[in-house]
Amino acid sequence: MxxxxxxxxxxxxxxxxxxxxxxxxxxxxxxxxxxxxxxxxxxxxxxxxxxxxxxxxxxxxxxxxxxxxxxxxxxxxxxxxxxxxxxxxxxxxxxxxxxGRLVLWSATPGLVDTQGAILRKPGDGKIAIADPRLAPYGAAAVETMARLGLADQLKPRLVQAENIGQAYQFASTGNAPLGFVALSQVMVDGKLEKGSAWVVPENLHARIxxxxxxxxxxxxxxxxxxxxxxxxxxxxxxxxxxxxxxx
Missing domain, CATH: 3.40.190.10 (Periplasmic binding protein-like II)
Structure with missing residues (x-):
């Protein structure tokens, strides 16, 4: 034994x-x-x-x-x-x-439509993005706005976060009504966990x-x-x- x-x-x-x-x-x-x-x-x-x-x-x-x-x-x-x-x-x-996939997301249900048309509507609500110099998702967000012809229009509304995690935090707490974040941050088991989102078409930015x-x-x-x-x-x-x- x-x-x-x-x-x-x-x-x-x-x-x-x-x-x-x-x-x-x-x-x-x-x-x-x-x-x-x-x-x-x-x-x-x-x-x-x-x-x-x-x-x-x-x-x-x-x-x-x-x-x-x-x-x-x-x-x-x-x-x-x-x-x-x-x-x-x-x-x-x-x-x-x-x-990865980029999304425009809001913690508010129904605020973001499935085509991202909210970006073209007049308003002064802040939009969170990750620092495009350090974060690829931030760079993809900047490229998306430029491809849509909205870069100058939206620039005053941007709130820059250090990384995509902080960008999500800004949007999830309501400090910014909208945020360009990673799909992985708002999706669980293939479904949007909460809020509303537009999955940005991949032809609007370089593949992540x-x-x-x-x-x-x-x-x-x-x-x-x-x-x-x-x-x-x-x-x-x-x-x-x-x-x-x-x-």
């Missing part, structure tokens, strides 16, 4: 030793899906994903300055490619984990292709490799689709 207990304890100790930790920089639009995926990842692999959320532009600067991230889940494909060219990633590790990449710091981290492999699997992909992303 004692021998059996010793063997069980040894097995548990080995499993604990084998489990690792991965530091993941996550674009703010992917916050909730990443949290769900991380919980399942830990249950199934024993590895723990420690998530940090923010704008892709700020993460780029932090990685350049030596931030201790193993993996970057960006809101675009340009930033991971740039880091790759600068020798700050593991070559060949970059891939697209999701294609979101790439993941293994950073140089994570080269020898087994948990980092396991996280990226899990992100490509069926379970993670089902979660990603549930929040309105395309694969």
């Amino acid at each position: 004692k021998k059996l207990i010793v063997l069980v304890l040894a097995a548990c100790s080995f499993a604990a030793a084998a489990a690792g930790e991965v530091q993941v920089a996550v674009a703010a639009n992917f916050t909730v899906p990443a949290q769900r995926i991380a919980a399942a990842f830990e249950r199934e692999t024993g590895h723990k994903a420690v998530l940090a959320f923010g704008s892709t532009g700020r993460f780029y600067a932090q990685v350049k300055n030596g931030a201790p991230f193993d993996v970057l889940l960006a809101a675009d494909d340009e930033t991971p490619a740039k880091l790759e060219k600068e020798g700050l990633t593991v070559p060949g590790s970059r891939f697209t984990y999701a294609n 292709r979101q790439d993941a990449v293994l950073l140089a710091k994570g080269k020898d981290n087994a948990a980092a490799a396991a996280w990226l492999a899990y992100l490509k699997g069926d379970a993670a992909r089902a979660v990603i689709r549930a929040y309105g992303y395309e694969l």
Whole structure:
């Protein structure tokens, strides 16, 4: 009996030793899906994903300055490619984990029509957008307004947030009646969670292709490799689709 207990304890100790930790920089639009995926990842692999959320532009600067991230889940494909060219990633590790969709959203039901015509109506209500210099969804919002010929008309109404998470916060609290946010922030299991929204047609802005990449710091981290492999699997992909992303 004692021998059996010793063997069980040894097995548990080995499993604990084998489990690792991965530091993941996550674009703010992917916050909730990443949290769900991380919980399942830990249950199934024993590895723990420690998530940090923010704008892709700020993460780029932090990685350049030596931030201790193993993996970057960006809101675009340009930033991971740039880091790759600068020798700050593991070559060949970059891939697209999701294609994002931009929406004009309001916490008020019925305020936003399905064609986005509210943008052309006179008014002075504020419109929240993420900083287009740092956040790809903010850049897509600016491009959308320009394509619609409304850039000058709407410019005085814009409230700029640091990232897409803060833009959603402005709109959800009513500080801005409207907000250009990520579809993933307002959709749960394929349905609009609350409020009203216009899903912006993709021909109004550049495609929001979101790439993941293994950073140089994570080269020898087994948990980092396991996280990226899990992100490509069926379970993670089902979660990603549930929040309105395309694969």
